Amino acid sequence: MKMIKIAILSLTLNLIFLHGNISEYRLLISRGNNYLDKNELSEALVCYEKAVKLYPLAPEAYYQIGFIHMRKKYYNMALKYFLQAEKHSSNFLFKEKKMDLYMNLAAVYRKKILAASGSPSSGKLKHISEKEAVYLHKILQVATNYQAPFYRDYAGKAFFLLALINNKNKHPVKSLNYFSNAAAIGYYRKTCYLYIAHYYFVNNQEKITRENLAFYRAQGKTAAELKKIKVKNKTNYFRYYYTKFNQAPCPETEKRFLQKERRREMIEQLNRYSRELHMDRTSKRNKRIEEYTNEEH
Secondary structure, eight states: OOHHHHHHHHHHHHHHHHHHHHHHOOOOOOOHHHHHHOOOHHHHHHHHHHHHHOTTTTTTHHHHHHHHHHHHHHHHHHHHHHHHHHHHHGSSSSSSHHHHHHHHHHHHHHHHHHHHHTOOHHHHHHHHHHHHHHHHHHHHHOOOOOOOHHHHHHHHHHEEEEEEEEHHTTOOHHOOOHHHHHHHHTTTTHHHHHHHHHHHHHHHHHOOOOHHHHHHHHHOHHHHHHHHHHHHHHHHHHHHHHHHHHHHHHHHHHHHHHTSSSHHHHHHHHHHHHHHHHHHHHHHHHHHHHHHHHHHH
């Protein structure tokens, strides 16, 4: 009972304080936003810092300070203020602001990976990567209706980035599922189809594992039968997604992403493999025609 009374008193005092300062707080946020639009970062920072002192329970000023530090590439400072904004994120009036916060928190962790790659241990980099994934999942928890226009871009980008993280961390099946979700929403669809097609290309080249052999032998299948089934199914999936990749439109922003060295190598691999499959089909078809002609004669 005592704790409830303290909570009510705290809330009452907070409302009184808010009522007296809300107009000044909003004015400072508005001024800071105007400076930010004109790229006057120092002036914007002064306004937001005054707003934080005036009303420390509101998340907007913390968020904007974090955003400015991120623009300046001060990632540790940006993280500090974004985490402060997260503490008070229940006070955001719109879900969009909360998703912006989570996206920028994920971005800060990603920037920290890029800035620190090569120097820290692989364990530390993995920890940072996991933190990024946590905030991408939080976006998906807020953006529950993925197909609604309001949520689509947030959810699509979250799925896409989670796919890249899992692909880099060598979790191909998880990566495949995230790319499929991003493609279904329409986010970087051409790139998603590239990675999915590449998954089936890579898996076509893999040997059958000892565990798979034991499982299928228990069902009465030989290794040769298993290999034939596996390769046929994954070759069909490869053809399907490779076709989707070639047919998908490519906006300018995605085109720049696909021109990175790693993606160019993937495209060259898939093009070569597709040509090999075509030559193999042509050879088999010619052989069947030849056999049929010989039988007729």
